[in-house]
Amino acid sequence: MNISELADELNLSVTTVSRALSGQGEKYRVSKATVQRVLDAAEKHHVAPDPLGAGLQRGKLGMVGLLVPDITNSFFSGLARSIELVLRKRGMTVQLCDTAEDEHCEVEVLEHILKRRLDGLILAPVGKSSERLLRALESAPFPVVIVDRIFPEITLPTVSLDNEAAGRLAAGHLLAHGHRRIACLRGDRESHTDRARFRGVQAAMQQAGLQLDPALVQGAGYTRAAGVEGAQNILSQPHRPDAVISLNGQGILGILEVAAEKNLQIPADLSVVAFDEQPWSALVKPPLTTIEQPVELIAKKAAELICEKISGTKPKQRHIVLQAVLRERKSVA
Amino acid sequence: MNISELADELNLSVTTVSRALSGQGEKYRVSKATVQRVLDAAEKHHVAPDPLGAGLQRGKLGMVGLLVPDITNSFFSGLARSIELVLRKRGMTVQLCDTAEDEHCEVEVLEHILKRRLDGLILAPVGKSSERLLRALESAPFPVVIVDRIFPEITLPTVSLDNEAAGRLAAGHLLAHGHRRIACLRGDRESHTDRARFRGVQAAMQQAGLQLDPALVQGAGYTRAAGVEGAQNILSQPHRPDAVISLNGQGILGILEVAAEKNLQIPADLSVVAFDEQPWSALVKPPLTTIEQPVELIAKKAAELICEKISGTKPKQRHIVLQAVLRERKSVA
DNA sequence: TACCCTTGCACAAACGATTGTGCAAATCTA
DNA sequence: TAGATTTGCACAATCGTTTGTGCAAGGGTA
Numbered sequence: 239m240n241i242s243e244l245a246d247e248l249n250l251s252v253t254t255v256s257r258a259l260s261g262q263g264e265k266y267r268v269s270k271a272t273v274q275r276v277l278d279a280a281e282k283h284h285v286a287p288d289p290l291g292a293g294l295q296r297g298k299l300g301m302v303g304l305l306v307p308d309i310t311n312s313f314f315s316g317l318a319r320s321i322e323l324v325l326r327k328r329g330m331t332v333q334l335c336d337t338a339e340d341e342h343c344e345v346e347v348l349e350h351i352l353k354r355r356l357d358g359l360i361l362a363p364v365g366k367s368s369e370r371l372l373r374a375l376e377s378a379p380f381p382v383v384i385v386d387r388i389f390p391e392i393t394l395p396t397v398s399l400d401n402e403a404a405g406r407l408a409a410g411h412l413l414a415h416g417h418r419r420i421a422c423l424r425g426d427r428e429s430h431t432d433r434a435r436f437r438g439v440q441a442a443m444q445q446a447g448l449q450l451d452p453a454l455v456q457g458a459g460y461t462r463a464a465g466v467e468g469a470q471n472i473l474s475q476p477h478r479p480d481a482v483i484s485l486n487g488q489g490i491l492g493i494l495e496v497a498a499e500k501n502l503q504i505p506a507d508l509s510v511v512a513f514d515e516q517p518w519s520a521l522v523k524p525p526l527t528t529i530e531q532p533v534e535l536i537a538k539k540a541a542e543l544i545c546e547k548i549s550g551t552k553p554k555q556r557h558i559v560l561q562a563v564l565r566e567r568k569s570v571a
Numbered sequence: 572m573n574i575s576e577l578a579d580e581l582n583l584s585v586t587t588v589s590r591a592l593s594g595q596g597e598k599y600r601v602s603k604a605t606v607q608r609v610l611d612a613a614e615k616h617h618v619a620p621d622p623l624g625a626g627l628q629r630g631k632l633g634m635v636g637l638l639v640p641d642i643t644n645s646f647f648s649g650l651a652r653s654i655e656l657v658l659r660k661r662g663m664t665v666q667l668c669d670t671a672e673d674e675h676c677e678v679e680v681l682e683h684i685l686k687r688r689l690d691g692l693i694l695a696p697v698g699k700s701s702e703r704l705l706r707a708l709e710s711a712p713f714p715v716v717i718v719d720r721i722f723p724e725i726t727l728p729t730v731s732l733d734n735e736a737a738g739r740l741a742a743g744h745l746l747a748h749g750h751r752r753i754a755c756l757r758g759d760r761e762s763h764t765d766r767a768r769f770r771g772v773q774a775a776m777q778q779a780g781l782q783l784d785p786a787l788v789q790g791a792g793y794t795r796a797a798g799v800e801g802a803q804n805i806l807s808q809p810h811r812p813d814a815v816i817s818l819n820g821q822g823i824l825g826i827l828e829v830a831a832e833k834n835l836q837i838p839a840d841l842s843v844v845a846f847d848e849q850p851w852s853a854l855v856k857p858p859l860t861t862i863e864q865p866v867e868l869i870a871k872k873a874a875e876l877i878c879e880k881i882s883g884t885k886p887k888q889r890h891i892v893l894q895a896v897l898r899e900r901k902s903v904a
Numbered sequence: 905t906a907c908c909c910t911t912g913c914a915c916a917a918a919c920g921a922t923t924g925t926g927c928a929a930a931t932c933t934a
Numbered sequence: 935t936a937g938a939t940t941t942g943c944a945c946a947a948t949c950g951t952t953t954g955t956g957c958a959a960g961g962g963t964a
Binding site: 250251252253254257266267268269272291293294295296297 | 910911912913914915916918919920921
């Protein structure tokens, strides 16, 4: 049953019913009695305005898209959960798309999604997300917010970590514990996130008067396979490192796997700091020292940002940068 | 730019443009030349039919809802990813809702979602999901498919694991390895999933002429906290078990946490079999022996089922039941 | 009684598509 | 050349809302 049938039943016009239901009764001088009558009947018959009709009229449907590289990654699933929660509270729904950490797929998905009518888009770009693509999004017919990764030349609003500081934090922790020969398992080197984290690591090393051994900087991607390969390369060096930093959440899986293969004890043979807190971080042996991103906060900020842009109010900040915290456990000797 | 502006530019009617774009040109005798002209212009101006307009007309929008108890749980995020992929290939999009493993929230979300116009809904109910709620869904204005949990009295189509067999599998494995005093960390005892798995465990025990010690059957919920509490109860028994089965993916987190606290060595002091394969299952020490659900297959079946129901073709089977596999590693002595 | 102001609602035009049908012009048949 | 057929497209209704405006009835004032 739709509101026009409801109107028939009440011997009213659709107009009046619509106004009563949308709370605009007062504005349009629908009598209180009538409003109540409509409300009661609507309740009784479980009638609510069809969002499609309304959406068509208003030009908005109350939907925002959420593009993530891998919903299976706990960082992104945490993000998704919090974003969905915030948006649902505001009466909006989330359209999920998983880009499989693949540039090509991302383009495809974006084309798919650009054809649908969204009110906004929250995008967590894949590592090698092309700037060209994001350029195109700058002139999308709806607001776009980027999370997790930064592209300096892109003017779209972003919410992200202070990755350089986080990198310093990780390296600084290892240095403070006396480690000198530090390895670094990177993700995609073309991503600004990875670069910034790496810059942070380098900065901390330099400050300590040290240099990263290029042979100990490995890794090229955010998949688990890439993590394994990078870890292999690092741990097969003749002069093994005494500590390793995983610059992303997937990498640590590779490190653990390869370390186990090679029978390396953590932290006796190898200290480890891993980016991204995961549900199991505290449960492996030894519990992992991690760099934790404030996932919920990132999600909240992103959700608020997109809402502000949708409703047209000028957001206070264009780029929101949040700080990571070090969660110290037992993986650093 | 929409198709009526396109029509203006080409000096055609919206009708013709619509038919050309939708591939119905032949059927309605639009000349090939005209069709091509429309196609070219559409390409040039990046015009595609607005899904809202089309949706309103057709009564379908190409969207299916996906309700999961916890997208952060790797079982559900895996499910979400695969479902989204299958549906996207068919031109549909997925609306994600997280019910936070909370019955109350689930009702709320369902009300929220029932007001939007969906073509279908894939529901992974929370543990205590009330039958009343599902009853209501039986008469929803769109098809509904249930995954992961079974409700015998509900006629909605389902895709799920053969949970009883999976329970037998887990217990059988422990029994075959000589374990006799077996504990069981349950999830929500009111959920049919949990009951079926538990029945399987009991059956295997009985077949071996044994009985579960009621004191070793603990746990009441799918949250991590519930897992910890249950594990506490199990591992604090004066007469400790020599093996424990976690009947759900969260529970194992509790077991590992409590075992570490109590300094119990796995598998020397305690053997463990955990339901649900997780990205880190192989990486903890010792690597976990798990009961793996065929997540991708479940997702695929559910997606196909909902598509069939949406398009009106009668699905072959009403209830699809899949088998789990035991992934043997090192957590069973 | 004549006039004006308020109250309470309905009319009708959008929003952007799809689809059955109608109507000319072009082509064919006799 | 007249009539029948086919070809190619446009008209108009429809999906379910929202919203600016119009219009009648009721009440008050002079």
